[in-house]
Amino acid sequence: MLEIRNLTVDYMTRRGRIRAVNDVSLSIMDSEIVGLVGESGSGKSTLGYAILRLVPPPGIIKSGRILLNGVDLLGLSEDEINRIRGKDISMVLQDPMTSLDPLMRVGDQLLETIVAHENIGKEEAREKAVKLLEAVGIKADRFNDYPHQLSGGMRQRIMIAMAIALDPKLVIADEPTTALDVIVQDQIVELFKELRSKIGMSLLIISHDISLILEISDKVGVMYGGELMEFSPSDEIIREPLNPYTQELLKAVPNIELDDKTLKFIPGDPPDLLNPPMGCMFHPRCPRAMDICRKDKPPTLVVDGKHVKCWLYSEG
Amino acid sequence: MILETKDLKKYFPVTKSFIERLFTREMKYVKAIDGVSIDVRKGEILSLVGESGSGKTTLGKLVLRLIDPTDGRIIFDGRDITYLKGEELRRLRRHMQIIYQDPYASLNPRMKIGESIKDPLIIHNIASDQEAYKMVLNMLEKVGLTPSEHFYGLYPRSLSGGQRQRVAIARAMITNPKFVVADEPVSMIDVSLRASILDLMLRFKHDLHLSYLFITHDLAVSKYISDRIAVMYLAKIVELGDVYSIFKKPLHPYTQALISAIPVPYPRREKKLSLSGEIPSGIDIPPGCRFHPRCPFKMNICSEEEPTLRRIEEGHYVACFLHQ
Amino acid sequence: MRTTDLIPREFWRKIRDAGIDGYMVIVGLMIVITAVILALFAEFIAPYDPIQRVGPPVSPPSTQYLLGTDSIGRDVLSRLIYGTRTIMIVILISTVLSMSVGIPLGLISGYIGGKLDRLLSLIMDSIYAFPGLILAIAVAAVLGPGIYNTSISLAVVYIPTYFRMIRGHVLSLRETIFVEAARAIGAKDRRIMLKYILPNTLFIITVVFSLNVADAVLTEAGLSFLGLSVASPTPDWGFDLKNGQRYFLSGYWWPVTFPGIAIFLLALGFGLLGEGLNTILGKEEI
Numbered sequence: 040m041l042e043i044r045n046l047t048v049d050y051m052t053r054r055g056r057i058r059a060v061n062d063v064s065l066s067i068m069d070s071e072i073v074g075l076v077g078e079s080g081s082g083k084s085t086l087g088y089a090i091l092r093l094v095p096p097p098g099i100i101k102s103g104r105i106l107l108n109g110v111d112l113l114g115l116s117e118d119e120i121n122r123i124r125g126k127d128i129s130m131v132l133q134d135p136m137t138s139l140d141p142l143m144r145v146g147d148q149l150l151e152t153i154v155a156h157e158n159i160g161k162e163e164a165r166e167k168a169v170k171l172l173e174a175v176g177i178k179a180d181r182f183n184d185y186p187h188q189l190s191g192g193m194r195q196r197i198m199i200a201m202a203i204a205l206d207p208k209l210v211i212a213d214e215p216t217t218a219l220d221v222i223v224q225d226q227i228v229e230l231f232k233e234l235r236s237k238i239g240m241s242l243l244i245i246s247h248d249i250s251l252i253l254e255i256s257d258k259v260g261v262m263y264g265g266e267l268m269e270f271s272p273s274d275e276i277i278r279e280p281l282n283p284y285t286q287e288l289l290k291a292v293p294n295i296e297l298d299d300k301t302l303k304f305i306p307g308d309p310p311d312l313l314n315p316p317m318g319c320m321f322h323p324r325c326p327r328a329m330d331i332c333r334k335d336k337p338p339t340l341v342v343d344g345k346h347v348k349c350w351l352y353s354e355g
Numbered sequence: 356m357i358l359e360t361k362d363l364k365k366y367f368p369v370t371k372s373f374i375e376r377l378f379t380r381e382m383k384y385v386k387a388i389d390g391v392s393i394d395v396r397k398g399e400i401l402s403l404v405g406e407s408g409s410g411k412t413t414l415g416k417l418v419l420r421l422i423d424p425t426d427g428r429i430i431f432d433g434r435d436i437t438y439l440k441g442e443e444l445r446r447l448r449r450h451m452q453i454i455y456q457d458p459y460a461s462l463n464p465r466m467k468i469g470e471s472i473k474d475p476l477i478i479h480n481i482a483s484d485q486e487a488y489k490m491v492l493n494m495l496e497k498v499g500l501t502p503s504e505h506f507y508g509l510y511p512r513s514l515s516g517g518q519r520q521r522v523a524i525a526r527a528m529i530t531n532p533k534f535v536v537a538d539e540p541v542s543m544i545d546v547s548l549r550a551s552i553l554d555l556m557l558r559f560k561h562d563l564h565l566s567y568l569f570i571t572h573d574l575a576v577s578k579y580i581s582d583r584i585a586v587m588y589l590a591k592i593v594e595l596g597d598v599y600s601i602f603k604k605p606l607h608p609y610t611q612a613l614i615s616a617i618p619v620p621y622p623r624r625e626k627k628l629s630l631s632g633e634i635p636s637g638i639d640i641p642p643g644c645r646f647h648p649r650c651p652f653k654m655n656i657c658s659e660e661e662p663t664l665r666r667i668e669e670g671h672y673v674a675c676f677l678h679q
Numbered sequence: 680m681r682t683t684d685l686i687p688r689e690f691w692r693k694i695r696d697a698g699i700d701g702y703m704v705i706v707g708l709m710i711v712i713t714a715v716i717l718a719l720f721a722e723f724i725a726p727y728d729p730i731q732r733v734g735p736p737v738s739p740p741s742t743q744y745l746l747g748t749d750s751i752g753r754d755v756l757s758r759l760i761y762g763t764r765t766i767m768i769v770i771l772i773s774t775v776l777s778m779s780v781g782i783p784l785g786l787i788s789g790y791i792g793g794k795l796d797r798l799l800s801l802i803m804d805s806i807y808a809f810p811g812l813i814l815a816i817a818v819a820a821v822l823g824p825g826i827y828n829t830s831i832s833l834a835v836v837y838i839p840t841y842f843r844m845i846r847g848h849v850l851s852l853r854e855t856i857f858v859e860a861a862r863a864i865g866a867k868d869r870r871i872m873l874k875y876i877l878p879n880t881l882f883i884i885t886v887v888f889s890l891n892v893a894d895a896v897l898t899e900a901g902l903s904f905l906g907l908s909v910a911s912p913t914p915d916w917g918f919d920l921k922n923g924q925r926y927f928l929s930g931y932w933w934p935v936t937f938p939g940i941a942i943f944l945l946a947l948g949f950g951l952l953g954e955g956l957n958t959i960l961g962k963e964e965i
Contacts, residue, residue, distance in 0.1 A: 053696060078545040079516075190633045220406035220572055222630050225616035229629070247546060250575075254618040291550050293575035294619065302579050304550035308515060421863055448865030460856040465878035474874075475864040526864070 040241055041067040041090070041128075041209055046103030048082070048089050057312045059085040059098065061265040064339070065346075067209065067258075070239040072231070074256030074273070076249045076288075080309055082265040083245045087211045090243070091124050107208070126156055129202040133214035135194035139186040145197045146172070146182030152204045171200040174237070175230060192223035196230065203234060209241045216251065228255050249288055253277055261285045264310040264320035271345035281347040284321045319350065327351060356433075357534050357566045358395040358418055363427035364388055365413055369638060385637040387413040389590035390427070392664075395534065400560065400567040402577035404613065405587035408634045411570045414587075415536040418568065419451055420444055432533060449479045452527035454556075456539035458519035462511040462526075469495070469507030472526045479530060490529065498525045498555060517548040521555065528559050538570045553580050575617055578602060583670075586610045589645045590637055592664060596671035606673040608650050644676065652677055693959055703955035707889075710948025717760050718767040727754035729761040729914040737931045747933035749919065750926055755934055759941050761914035766945065769830050769899050769908075770892055776834035777891075781841025782877075782884065788842070789849030790872050800846070807839035811894065812901050819907040829908045833898060837891045844887045845880055852876050882960040889953030896946040916942050 048060040059082040067073045077083040088094045090105055092112065105112040107127060112120060132138050140148055149168045150161075157164070169179045175196040186194055195215060202210050212231070216224035232255065235242060246252050252259055253273050260270040261282065269282040280286045290303040307324040310316055316323050322332040329350060337350045366384035387410045395401045403411045416422045418429055420436060428437045436447065455461035462471055469491050476487040488507075495503035498521040511519055520540060527535055537556065541549040557580065560567060571577050577584055577598075584601045586594040586609065594607040605611045612630045632649045635641065641648050647657040656676050664674040694701045717724060726745070727733040732752040733744075740747045746755040788799040806814070818832035852858060853876070861875045902908040903917030911918060916938040923935030 053692075078547060192633050220634075221574070221616045222406060222612060223633055225618075225629065226631075228618070248618065249546065251618040288547060291547050293573075293579045302550040302553065304554065305547040306551075308517065309545065309547070419863060421859060445865045445867065448863060453860070453863045455856055455860060457856060461860045463857045463861070463875050463879070465881075466874065474861075474866065478865050478867070478870065523860075526860075530864075 040069045040108060042106040043086075043090070044104040044106070046086065046089060046105065047101040048085050048094055049099055049101045051097045051099065055313050058315070059265050059312070060089060062103075063262075063267045065260050065267060065270050067241050067243060070235055070241055071258065072235060072242045072244060072256045074252035074259045075243065075245045075262060076247065076252040076259060077262035078247055078309055080264070080312065081262040083262045084213050086262070087130070087213050087243065087245050090211060091128055091130065092120050125152070125207070126205045127207055128209045128211065129205070129207045131195070131198050131202045131210060131212040131215045133217050135191070135198045136186065138198060139194060141186050144183050144185060145189065149197070149201055149204060152201050156205050167204075171204055174203070174234070175200045176226075191219055192226060195219065195227055199227075199230065199234070203238060203240065206238065207240055209243060212242060212244045214246055215244065217246065217248075224251070231255060249292055250294075261288070264315060265312065266320050266348060267339070267346070268321065268349070269345070269347045271347070275345055281342075281345060281352065282349050283325050283327050283351070287324075287326070356394050357397050357431070358568070359393075359430040360418060361392050361428040361430070363391045363414070363417060363429065364425045365417055365422065366425045383638060386590050386640055387637055388417060389640070391590075391592055393585055393592060393595070395566050395568055397566055398560070398564050399582040400569050400580055402569045402571060402581035402584045403587060404571055404574055404577050404584055406572060406634050408589070408636070409587040410590040410637070411587050412538055415453070415538050415568060415570050419453055419536055421453075446479070449475065449481070449530040450532050451534045452530070452532040452536070454520075454523050454527050454535060454537045454540045457543055458516055458523050459511070461523050462519060464511055467508050467510060468514070468522045472522065472529055475526065475530045481530060494525045494529050498522070500525075517544050517552065520544055520552055524552070524555060524559070528563065531563055532565060534566050534568070536568045536570065539572065541576060542571070542573065549576070556580070574613055586613065589634060589640060591645065591674070593646065593675070594673045595664065600668070600671045604671075606667060606671070606678050607675045608652050608677070609646050644674075697955070697959045700955045700958040703951040704959065707948045707950070707952030707955060710944055711952060714763050714767060714945055714948065718764040721761045721764050725754075725757035725760040727757040729753060729757040730912040737926060737934065740933055746937045749934040750922060755919075755937050758914040758919055759916070759937055762916045762919065762938070762941070765826065765909055765913060765915045766896065766899055768826055769833065770895050772827065772830035773833035773837065773895060774888065774892065776830060777837040777841055778884070778888070780834070781838040782845050785842040785845030786849055786872050786877060786880075789846035790853055790868065790876065796846075799842070803839040803842045806835070807843065811836045812898050815898050815902055816905065816907060819902055824906075824908060824910045826909055829899065829902060832902070833895050836898065837895065840891055841884070841887055844883050848880050848883050849876055852879055886953060886957045886960060889949055889956055893946050893949035893953055896942065896949060900942045
């Protein structure tokens with residue numbers, strides 16, 4: 040459905056070039072939930088924005104292709120991509136307060152989205168808006184509320200309603216639950232799953248929380264320093280993570296199911312993208328780094344549908 | 356016992372609009388803390404777990420006397436500090452410290468980090484300027500910011516989030532406090548670095564024999580670090596117990612819901628308990644048990660009477676009619 | 680605090696990177712620096728003594744008298760150069776005065792709050808409500824002419840601006856986490872104000888300073904135009920402007936035009952500097 044091929048995104052800052060996304064390829068199937076996990080500066084959000092060509096300046100999409108059902112989004116004109124945004128691909132952001140108009144009733148904001156893109160009457164649009172609110176678990180009597188009258192969880196539900204208003208093929212959700220408490224986060228996660236099975240849209244969910252990503256997604260991409268270290272079905276990553284970064288990251292996350300109270304951390308700091316390390320991005324912190332890792336970038340290998348970028352798995 | 360609170364309360368008056376003031380005389384209050392009694396033992400880590408709006412941060416600031424309580428008592432190291440004021444309170448501060456959630460905001464942007472760490476030593480006349488300088492270098496090494504001379508002269512803006520939190524910890528620890536409130540100290544830190552910050556805090560606990568009140572919304576983190584856990588809901592403690600019993604035998608439906616809401620990778624277990632709705636505001640606290648509107652096991656009594664915290668087994672307390 | 684903390688290297692980087700605002704700052708700074716040099720080294724730069732008759736009255740600009748002479752034969756250029764000194768001294772003294780009153784009061788008022796804050800705000804707001812020039816005229820009329828008296832009357836006008844800006848900023852800084860953290864380590868109020876709050880208001884002081892100064896240039900010129908500033912024969916732009924305008928209609932345009940341009944340029948210089956800094960620093964800090 041959506042295919043990203045060799046995408047590279049640079050930020051041309053005053054202090055130098057930052058390669059935020061480096062040669063990333065991944066694909067999202069119909070009604071599939073793909074999770075993208077990484078720490079701050081890993082390029083996961085930039086990748087999300089790049090799909091809709093919304094990388095903020097001074098960022099530029101350097102090379103690559105983004106194919107939506109075979110159409111390269113990077114080749115479209117500004118008008119054409121604008122028609123894709125919201126209609127075919129929509130976004131849900133971390134903080135709904137910044138994307139909602141504080142002076143407009145939430146129902147009207149939803150109506151506006153519908154009317155702007157669909158050629159239907161006011162009554163019909165209103166009916167649809169109420170249905171959408173119900174679909175995301177908000178009672179119709181909230182239609183006339185202003186954003187500040189709603190709780191954080193409800194605002195995020197409104198954002199989701201707006202994102203699915205035009206029956207998009209893909210919803211990109213950038214840290215959709217980070218600002219929310221764990222119980223509300225759980226509710227939103229369930230909502231996404233429910234919408235996926237009801238509407239059948241695909242979902243690209245971006246988060247720093249690997250537990251959350253593993254719980255919700257069918258496939259998971261692990262990003263580090265702008266590179267896609269691993270891209271595999273979630274079950275495979277849980278069963279046997281291949282890339283040492285994924286392995287270490289999983290060890291660093293407290294798991295309430297285990298009685299083990301030891302938690303490991305990855306020594307060192309995330310890479311400075313102005314002066315990225317030679318070879319593999321992760322080698323300075325990698326417990327299994329070899330000589331070749333310090334010199335050359337590892338290739339991406341495909342083993343049984345699992346993609347991994349690591350020298351450990353190449354040629355013997 | 357290093358710290359004890361007895362029926363502690365904090366009500367914030369709600370500012371009313373001009374028109375409201377014309378028509379009503381009655382003052383409205385947000386009950387941020389509504390009768391909390393906890394104790395932190397010497398050398399232990401007590402986690403205070405709850406969602407935003409539960410009042411956990413307010414409690415942390417109350418016990419440090421950064422805000423004044425409305426009612427109740429705070430006993431620190433055997434001394435009633437509820438009404439301590441001025442110079443006496445100021446001098447006490449070297450023994451109780453706080454680590455904030457946001458390391459970007461808790462450091463003075465115009466002060467070199469070395470100076471920031473040194474400031475408590477100067478304020479409390481613990482060391483001369485030169486001694487203090489050496490102690491700071493020493494401390495910087497302890498928290499892993501080496502070479503320490505280099506880090507001493509940096510401003511917070513040139514440090515990463517994890518490094519800043521190390522500075523904040525160093526600053527809190529430099530006066531050898533007996534008690535530290537850690538308010539969500541790792542929630543803004545990258546996952547791969549979280550454990551190292553927690554580890555650092557544990558090391559100080561061990562070296563200085565200090566006690567923590569560890570405030571967090573993340574039960575998984577509290578499981579890793581704490582000895583006991585207190586679960587807060589809407590200004591009250593609903594369950595208190597040691598880590599093992601809280602996780603193995605959570606008694607309060609809210610605790611159960613919190614635990615089952617934590618995303619867990621494989622094996623995908625059945626959700627034991629999901630809650631609907633969100634935490635109400637502290638202005639309109641539901642009558643009876645404050646959790647009853649969201650509780651899947653609600654009984655008649657729950658909307659009429661308020662359950663009190665009762666001992667169920669050794670060291671395990673719960674405020675719920677299911678267990679009385 | 681050392682000056683290296685006040686003017687960090689990256690400040691210059693910001694100016695370089697700020698585009699049009701950066702140019703405003705640079706042009707403004709060039710004008711101001713020129714004025715400072717003229718004021719400091721007037722003796723070496725000015726071709727003639729500014730208060731002596733050096734040639735025939737109202738002789739037009741020539742190679743001998745670059746900007747001509749005035750009605751009593753004094754060299755206009757030399758008077759302009761020495762006049763820079765007068766206006767810069769007045770501005771320097773009045774700024775120091777208004778800062779040293781406005782900043783501490785704003786700091787204390789905003790930090791302590793309560794009744795003191797209300798009283799001070801009331802006083803400052805009522806002063807602020809007066810139009811600047813009228814207030815300066817009133818004070819100057821009471822105090823009489825002279826460099827110091829003029830400085831004081833200007834200072835009175837600008838104290839409230841410092842006070843209000845600092846106080847407003849302190850109010851928000853007081854609520855920041857790092858200030859609460861300073862209380863949590865047991866810092867006294869005095870220390871919190873001086874080490875935690877004041878350094879973080881520096882950028883606002885810079886901005887208020889440069890915006891006020893542009894205004895002060897005009898107010899000073901206005902005062903001396905009305906004869907309320909420096910006593911004759913001290914060279915002073917506003918005073919020369921007033922003297923010159925009497926002869927303008929007779930075709931002698933130079934005694935009035937050049938002081939006018941000087942006033943305009945200096946006000947422009949400070950104005951550009953202030954506006955530019957305002958945008959650049961404001962963007963960064965707020």
